[in-house]
Amino acid sequence: MPYNKVKPSIVQHYHIGYNEFLRRASQDNSIFKDIRTILFILKATGLLPIYEEVSSYEIGPPTKPNVYYSFFIRGFVQALTIFNLYNLVTPGAAQLFYSYSDTDNVNKWIEILLCMLAHWATVVICARNSKSFLKIINEILKVDEDVFEQFGTTLENKCGFLLKFIVGICICQWYLMVLQVLAAKGPLTVNSYIFIVFYAVQNSMSTIFIVFTAALLRIVKMRFAHLNTILKGYTYTKQRKLRRFLRCGRNAHSMDLEWMDFAEDSLFTYRMHNKLLRIYRSINDCCSLILVTYMGYAFYTITTTTYNLFVQITTQSPTSLNVLQTCFAWLAMHTCVLALLSRSCGQATDEANGTSQVLSRVYNKSKDLKNIVDKFLTKSIKQEVQFTAYGFFVIDNSTLFKIFSAVTTYLVILIQFKQLEDSKLEDDSV
Numbered sequence: 557m558p559y560n561k562v563k564p565s566i567v568q569h570y571h572i573g574y575n576e577f578l579r580r581a582s583q584d585n586s587i588f589k590d591i592r593t594i595l596f597i598l599k600a601t602g603l604l605p606i607y608e609e610v611s612s613y614e615i616g617p618p619t620k621p622n623v624y625y626s627f628f629i630r631g632f633v634q635a636l637t638i639f640n641l642y643n644l645v646t647p648g649a650a651q652l653f654y655s656y657s658d659t660d661n662v663n664k665w666i667e668i669l670l671c672m673l674a675h676w677a678t679v680v681i682c683a684r685n686s687k688s689f690l691k692i693i694n695e696i697l698k699v700d701e702d703v704f705e706q707f708g709t710t711l712e713n714k715c716g717f718l719l720k721f722i723v724g725i726c727i728c729q730w731y732l733m734v735l736q737v738l739a740a741k742g743p744l745t746v747n748s749y750i751f752i753v754f755y756a757v758q759n760s761m762s763t764i765f766i767v768f769t770a771a772l773l774r775i776v777k778m779r780f781a782h783l784n785t786i787l788k789g790y791t792y793t794k795q796r797k798l799r800r801f802l803r804c805g806r807n808a809h810s811m812d813l814e815w816m817d818f819a820e821d822s823l824f825t826y827r828m829h830n831k832l833l834r835i836y837r838s839i840n841d842c843c844s845l846i847l848v849t850y851m852g853y854a855f856y857t858i859t860t861t862t863y864n865l866f867v868q869i870t871t872q873s874p875t876s877l878n879v880l881q882t883c884f885a886w887l888a889m890h891t892c893v894l895a896l897l898s899r900s901c902g903q904a905t906d907e908a909n910g911t912s913q914v915l916s917r918v919y920n921k922s923k924d925l926k927n928i929v930d931k932f933l934t935k936s937i938k939q940e941v942q943f944t945a946y947g948f949f950v951i952d953n954s955t956l957f958k959i960f961s962a963v964t965t966y967l968v969i970l971i972q973f974k975q976l977e978d979s980k981l982e983d984d985s986v
Contacts, residue, residue, distance in 0.1 A: 587696060587775060588612075590713040594722060594768050601761055602629035603682040607690055613701040615693055626686075630679055636754045637672055643751045644668060663860045663970070668755065670853040675758035677849040678765050685842045692772065692842070695835050699779055699828055706824055711782055713775050721767045721896065728889040729756040732882060739878045762850055763893050769843045770900035773943070776836055777900070780907035783825045783832075784914050790818050791917040818918075819928065826932055829911055833941065836908060844946040847897075851945060851959075854890040859963045861886045863970045895956050901943040902953035908941045 588595070588609065598604040606622035607615045618626070644665070682689070700711055733756050737744065744752075861883045868875050868883075915929050943951050949958075 587693075587700070587713055587715075590715040591718060591768075591771050591775075594718050594764065594771065597722070597764060598682075598768060599626075600629075602626045602633065603678065603761065603765060604689055605686045607693075613697045615690060615697070617687075617690065626683075630683055633679055634676070636750075637676055637758070640751050640754055640758075641672060643747050646747070663863070667853070667857055667860055670849075670856050671755065671758055671762070674762045674846075674849040674853040678762050678846050681842070681846050682765070688838060688842050692835055692838050695831065695838075696772075696775060696779070699831055699835075702824075702828065703779075703782065707786075709782070712778055714778060715771050715774055717896065718767065718771055721893070722764060724892070725760055725763050725767075725889060728885050729760050732756065732885050735878055735882050735885075739876075739882075762853070763889065765846065766850055766893055766897055769839065769847070770896045772839050773836075773900040773904040776832055776839070777904040777907050779832055780829070780904065780911065783828055784907060784910055786821055786825055787911065787914045787918065790821075791914065822915075822928055822932075825911075829908075833908060836904060836941070836943070840943050844944060847945040847951065848948060851894070854894055855959055855962065857886055858890055858959070859966045859970070862963060862967055863974075866967070866971065867974065891956075894959060898951060898953055898955040901951040901955070905941055905943055905952060 595604065599606045602625075605618040605626055607618055610616045703709055703711060733752055736752050740748070864879060865883045868879055912933055915932055918929055945951055949955075
């Protein structure tokens with residue numbers, strides 16, 4: 557049930573002011589305006605259902621024509637995946653990949669297969685969890701509605717990075733397609749062109765979905781941060797500043813009213829915190845297997861790309877500008893997306909765990925209010941908040957460092973295979 561709108565407490569007025577309160581309350585509270593572009597792309601490609609916008613705080617299930625459209629797009633995409641897999645095993649596919657040795661060929665084929673696996677898993681899991689994604693968006697909108705009715709505040713999303721990443725991914729994929737066509741040995745067949753185009757589409761859609769996951773986590777993070785900001789107004793340091801700011805005319809009765817506001821605000825904040833934790837875990841449940849496949853593919857791509865750069869630098873033959881540009885484009889795209897995902901997961905987790913730290917600094921003299929805080933802190937100790945890739949490993953701010961540490965180890969192994977292969981060729985030539 558929606559909460560009754562109440563008068564903001566003295567602490568909240570101290571933070572936002574009356575004019576700011578009126579200005580923010582008049583804004584349209586909707587996450588659609590911030591993530592509309594990526595939602596349109598995901599709906600058009602069948603990764604998300606084409607829902608109906610009931611209001612600014614609710615979306616409805618898709619209509620039957622939209623359901624049929626999503627089924628058709630998914631079936632068409634999976635058919636093209638099978639077609640590309642067939643093209644990959646035909647003799648003509650060898651002209652699409654510039655390589656130095658058999659080791660390079662094996663690495664490239666594994667990389668392409670991992671890309672197909674990541675895209676296939678994204679399509680299948682999104683189709684299976686389509687209702688869950690709609691439920692996640694509705695629950696986020698419900699939190700926004702409750703916060704607006706309680707405090708008259710329109711929450712921010714800060715998802716301006718979405719358009720930049722989408723444009724960057726599209727530019728990288730178009731550039732890689734051009735480089736691949738230019739590097740092909742001999743004239744390309746129709747099947748080869750289809751392979752190049754759809755391979756770029758597979759990369760783009762898998763990567764854009766990871767950006768969408770990061771956007772959901774950023775939205776959840778902003779709502780955790782807003783709840784923590786409300787509670788910070790009751791900490792000991794803030795209370796001392798507030799007393800100095802409002803000491804003229806204040807009395808014990810006003811202090812009692814203030815802590816009555818704390819009791820109401822804290823209970824509301826606890827409810828919203830539990831809702832956001834459920835949303836946080838729902839996002840993890842829906843996306844974790846997709847994250848495993850994509851991060852495995854991105855890890856392997858970064859490794860083989862770095863290996864190709866090493867070969868380009870150490871080989872005695874003239875350096876290929878085409879291969880260098882291809883390597884830098886792959887590294888830039890996957891590294892930036894993995895950094896975005898790691899940062900978004902880390903920030904959302906830190907804000908979720910930060911609520912208990914804020915409450916531990918709350919200053920009050922009432923035993924009842926202390927009991928409220930103690931109950932939440934006791935419960936939060938038992939709740940383990942972390943974002944994982946299907947339980948295999950935790951995704952946080954240190955994930956990118958761990959990935960590049962593993963890349964370094966695997967790179968050494970590939971270099972050793974390369975040296976063994978070169979020494980064998982020298983022995984055969986002798």
